[in-house]
């Protein structure tokens with residue numbers, strides 16, 4: 001956990017038009033948090049070799065870029081499977097970082113039992129990260145007492161938000177409008193959604209694309225092969241059943257970072 005990254009000011013300037021406003025006045029005008037969708041992908045659209053495997057894709061330059069993004073957002077959001085697979089720290093590891101993002105874990109069905117030894121709590125105790133807010137659809141009376149206490153001790157908590165039960169899987173699911181409303185209520189004015197695959201595919205649903213303000217994708221020059229965690233949202237068709245593209249970026253720019261390229265764009269016209 002002693003790893004420290006550096007990110008040049010020239011690169012930060014390139015990204016600036018893609019990031020949440022720095023001014024409090026501009027932020028105060030927003031009715032929901034600024035949303036940046038960001039992840040690292042292989043040439044075959046994989047985030048990792050398989051769902052439970054942490055897979056390095058970014059080189060040092062684009063990794064520092066991701067950590068710079070963490071300083072420029074008030075929250076960083078991941079799905080519970082990413083927490084279970086990666087034991088992530090969800091902090092910014094750029095030397096001299098002034099502000100850390102609030103980790104948000106989407107755990108509608110309460111699959112994660114937080115432990116004191118988890119990295120996200122370790123960095124918090126070392127004052128180089130914040131404790132997570134866990135968004136859940138489970139009743140307060142069913143939340144494990146030890147987990148509530150562990151979270152409170154570190155400054156984190158569970159937040160219950162409305163959820164609907166999927167008929168096919170009988171699992172609880174959130175509407176992204178409710179997720180963002182919960183963040184807004186916590187005073188979090190911007191969020192970077194990092195993954196994993198199910199979270200990203202759910203946010204790319206046409207019903208939610210308008211909620212995304214910025215897209216920043218690191219593309220690594222590697223193929224991971226079949227069986228990986230893939231970014232590929234559900235198919236969209238016209239009224240006759242003919243498939244249509246799900247989404248296309250506009251206002252696109254490409255920025256090389258070492259051997260990787262960082263693609264920036266927006267889903268708006």
Ligand SMILES: NC(=O)c1ccc[n+]([C@@H]2O[C@H](COP(=O)([O-])OP(=O)(O)OC[C@H]3O[C@@H](n4cnc5c(N)ncnc54)[C@H](O)[C@@H]3O)[C@@H](O)[C@H]2O)c1
Nearest residue numbers: 039040047048051079081082173174195196197198199202
């Ligand atoms: N390369 C990258 O940038 C990157 C980023 C993050 C994670 N990862 C990798 O991705 C993998 C995990 O991805 P994954 O797809 O298996 O899991 P995930 O992290 O996307 O989490 C899946 C969970 O999120 C829930 N979920 C998704 N949308 C929801 C919604 N709208 N409401 C409520 N719950 C919702 C699902 O029900 C499921 O329980 C790991 O291997 C991790 O290393 C890679």
Ligand SMILES: Nc1nc(=O)c(N)c(NC[C@H](O)[C@H](O)[C@H](O)COP(=O)(O)O)[nH]1
Nearest residue numbers: 040055056057058066086088089090194
């Ligand atoms: N930018 C980027 N390049 C990668 O090569 C890679 N594997 C990820 N992955 C993101 C990741 O899987 C989750 O966001 C982590 O779980 C965060 O973990 P850390 O907070 O860094 O410990 N992200």
